[in-house]
Amino acid sequence: MASGLDALDLWMEDLMRGGLAAVGTRPPSFWETQAKRMVDAQAPGVAARLQRLSGLPNSSPDWPEKLLGGLGRLALLSEAFRRLDTLDEPLAESVRAEVGIPLSQEEVLERGESVADGWIVLGQRTVDEGRLKIRRTWLVGDPRRYALILQFAATGAPFAEGFVSGTMIRGELAFYPGAYPLRAIVRSRTGGGARAEKLPGHGTVEAFLDHASTATARQPWLERLPAVLEGVVPVFDGGPDGGRWLVRDSDGGALPFAGGEHWTLLSLSGARPVDLAAEWDGETLLPLGVVAGGTYRILPGDV
Amino acid sequence: MDALIRSAITGTSQEAPPASVLPTDDLLGSAEGMSPERDLLLRAGMRAVYRVAGRRATTGVEAPQPAPMETLPACSAKAAEVVRQLLADQRDAILREALERLRLAGLRLPHALLPVALDVQQEELRPAVSAVLGERGRWLAGFNPAWAWATIPEGGTEEDDEAAWEEGALPERLEALRRVRGRDADQGLRWVDEAWKAEKAEARTAMAAALETGLSSADEPFLERALDDRSVRVHEAAAALLARIPGSAYAARAASRADSVRRCVTSLPRAVCGVWLRGSRAGEGRVGL
Numbered sequence: 001m002a003s004g005l006d007a008l009d010l011w012m013e014d015l016m017r018g019g020l021a022a023v024g025t026r027p028p029s030f031w032e033t034q035a036k037r038m039v040d041a042q043a044p045g046v047a048a049r050l051q052r053l054s055g056l057p058n059s060s061p062d063w064p065e066k067l068l069g070g071l072g073r074l075a076l077l078s079e080a081f082r083r084l085d086t087l088d089e090p091l092a093e094s095v096r097a098e099v100g101i102p103l104s105q106e107e108v109l110e111r112g113e114s115v116a117d118g119w120i121v122l123g124q125r126t127v128d129e130g131r132l133k134i135r136r137t138w139l140v141g142d143p144r145r146y147a148l149i150l151q152f153a154a155t156g157a158p159f160a161e162g163f164v165s166g167t168m169i170r171g172e173l174a175f176y177p178g179a180y181p182l183r184a185i186v187r188s189r190t191g192g193g194a195r196a197e198k199l200p201g202h203g204t205v206e207a208f209l210d211h212a213s214t215a216t217a218r219q220p221w222l223e224r225l226p227a228v229l230e231g232v233v234p235v236f237d238g239g240p241d242g243g244r245w246l247v248r249d250s251d252g253g254a255l256p257f258a259g260g261e262h263w264t265l266l267s268l269s270g271a272r273p274v275d276l277a278a279e280w281d282g283e284t285l286l287p288l289g290v291v292a293g294g295t296y297r298i299l300p301g302d303v
Numbered sequence: 304m305d306a307l308i309r310s311a312i313t314g315t316s317q318e319a320p321p322a323s324v325l326p327t328d329d330l331l332g333s334a335e336g337m338s339p340e341r342d343l344l345l346r347a348g349m350r351a352v353y354r355v356a357g358r359r360a361t362t363g364v365e366a367p368q369p370a371p372m373e374t375l376p377a378c379s380a381k382a383a384e385v386v387r388q389l390l391a392d393q394r395d396a397i398l399r400e401a402l403e404r405l406r407l408a409g410l411r412l413p414h415a416l417l418p419v420a421l422d423v424q425q426e427e428l429r430p431a432v433s434a435v436l437g438e439r440g441r442w443l444a445g446f447n448p449a450w451a452w453a454t455i456p457e458g459g460t461e462e463d464d465e466a467a468w469e470e471g472a473l474p475e476r477l478e479a480l481r482r483v484r485g486r487d488a489d490q491g492l493r494w495v496d497e498a499w500k501a502e503k504a505e506a507r508t509a510m511a512a513a514l515e516t517g518l519s520s521a522d523e524p525f526l527e528r529a530l531d532d533r534s535v536r537v538h539e540a541a542a543a544l545l546a547r548i549p550g551s552a553y554a555a556r557a558a559s560r561a562d563s564v565r566r567c568v569t570s571l572p573r574a575v576c577g578v579w580l581r582g583s584r585a586g587e588g589r590v591g592l
Contacts, residue, residue, distance in 0.1 A: 009341065012340075012344055013340035013341055014340075016311060016314065016315050016340035016343055016344060017314055017315050017316045018314045018316065019311065019313045019314025019315075019316075020311050020312045021312050021313065021314075022314070064308060064311065064312045065308050068307075068308060068311045068347045068351075069347060069348070069350070069351030069354070071344060071347070071348075072346070072347030072349070072350070072351050073348045073351055073352065074348070075341065075345050075347075075348050076345060076348040076349065076352070079345060204360075205360040206359075206360050209358055209359065209360060212355075212356075212358070213357065213358070216352060216355050216356040217356055220352040233366060233367070235364055235365075235366070235367055236367075236446050237364065237365075238446060246361060246364055248364050249360075252363075253360030253361070253362065254360055254361040254364040255360060255361060256361065263417075263418035263443070263447070264415055264418055266443065266446065267414045267415065267417045267418055267439060267443050268414050268415060270369060270370030270439050270442065270443075271366070271368065271369040271442075272370070282355040282358065283355075283358075297415060
């Protein structure tokens with residue numbers, strides 16, 4: 001594995017010598033080949049990162065900066081992996097997980113922190129990756145303990161375990177060990193089904209960003225975090241360029257939504273405060289669900 | 304664009320990475336024994352994390368004017384699901400009737416359904432959609448130019464409709480009539496009532512049919528009179544609408560007729576048998592046929 005990461009470092013340094021401008025003209029196979037090498041080197045986490053980066057060239061005006069940031073974080077990961085024995089154990093666990101060293105469910109149940117609570121299902125996002133679909137289910141316990149359940153299924157097959165967005169499940173989660181434990185598995189379910197009439201989260205955008213900042217400082221390779229904002233107002237700021245979509249708190253702090261239109265969300269709120277659940281990728285919010293008038297509704301991510 | 308990114312874009316072979324300027328650069332310690340490319344990558348990575356962690360809220364975003372409170376209750380989730388399906392399948396005739404029924408029942412569409420309803424492309428359906436949008440729907444339509452048809456008409460439009468009604472050709476007149484019926488059904492009925500006698504049968508048929516928009520029991524007396532129209536098509540158009548007004552005398556008559564047919568049908572075997580027997584006994588073979 002270490003030799004695989006050495007090869008990755010050389011490859012990235014080559015990119016830097018030639019310049020990112022040249023990368024913009026490379027065919028997809030350029031990235032696929034390197035990603036495949038990482039899979040062969042038992043570093044599927046790195047391979048997945050490369051695949052995500054491959055979509056960046058020419059995708060936005062500031063793509064070189066984004067790509068540089070992504071490659072840079074990958075370089076930090078290989079650097080950290082090389083110095084694993086100098087890291088705190090939780091951070092070392094995170095680095096291993098990010099590189100893609102698997103942890104069996106038994107190990108998670110044995111070593112991971114267990115938390116029993118009533119967990120509200122904030123929402124779900126399913127990604128289709130060819131033959132495989134991956135579902136992210138976000139949960140929140142009290143007070144503001146977030147969890148991510150990752151599920152995998154063959155395309156066309158159902159996921160093994162069901163979660164109903166907007167309802168509460170009672171039970172115990174086992175968290176994967178790490179510097180900012182987020183991913184978890186369900187150790188036991190004791191009941192639930194009650195509908196959530198509000199979502200516990202942050203009252204202001206700045207409070208949420210503080211929380212996101214702390215999480216990023218503890219685990220710098222976090223790709224996304226759940227964002228739960230209480231009493232916020234979705235805003236569509238119309239304009240000649242198609243306008244921009246944001247969510248605004250009562251202090252006037254705002255965050256942008258991911259591309260696309262969010263008419264359902266705007267309609268449900270009527271510019272009155274709602275509780276919003278979304279995925280935060282460090283730049284934009286991707287809506288998952290909303291509680292308006294005491295009722296939870298699933299939001300289409302990209303309309 | 305700063306020097307770090309410029310160096311990364313053109314390549315370190317062309318432009319050496321710049322000296323340290325960012326606070327995160329100090330975290331790297333000595334760059335000794337590290338290639339300039341590796342140094343550039345690690346600094347860029349730290350800066351990316353630094354940026355994400357240091358993200359601040361966007362400011363200067365105006366809070367929009369909240370939507371007015373609704374005056375009507377929303378229809379049931381079940382009814383909303385039916386409407387959603389009809390919209391998706393473009394079942395226009397049934398959809399129009401479903402929307403009319405919601406309006407007659409004093410209901411509106413639930414908020415989650417409004418974007419789909421506002422996206423309706425068939426112009427002839429729009430008055431019926433407009434009548435069940437509620438306050439939220441009209442408010443929402445104001446944000447999207449494609450939905451301008453559903454916003455509260457601006458001043459002048461009512462006069463435009465009146466002019467179209469007074470002076471336009473039949474299609475324009477009918478369009479104006481449907482719009483007015485969506486806004487103020489009584490006004491539309493008065494227009495039709497006043498013009499009625501002077502119109503040809505074709506126009507009378509179309510106008511009677513246009514009363515479908517905004518149909519209510521207030522239209523019943525007029526439609527009852529239209530039943531006696533010398534044109535069969537006008538009669539049919541009026542009858543079709545009367546049958547859809549809950550509690551109308553026409554609907555009651557139709558129901559009682561249907562009921563008597565049902566009673567007749569229930570007791571048919573013996574009755575038919577008797578008639579047939581009586582008929583054949585009297586030598587009237589036709590009855591049996």
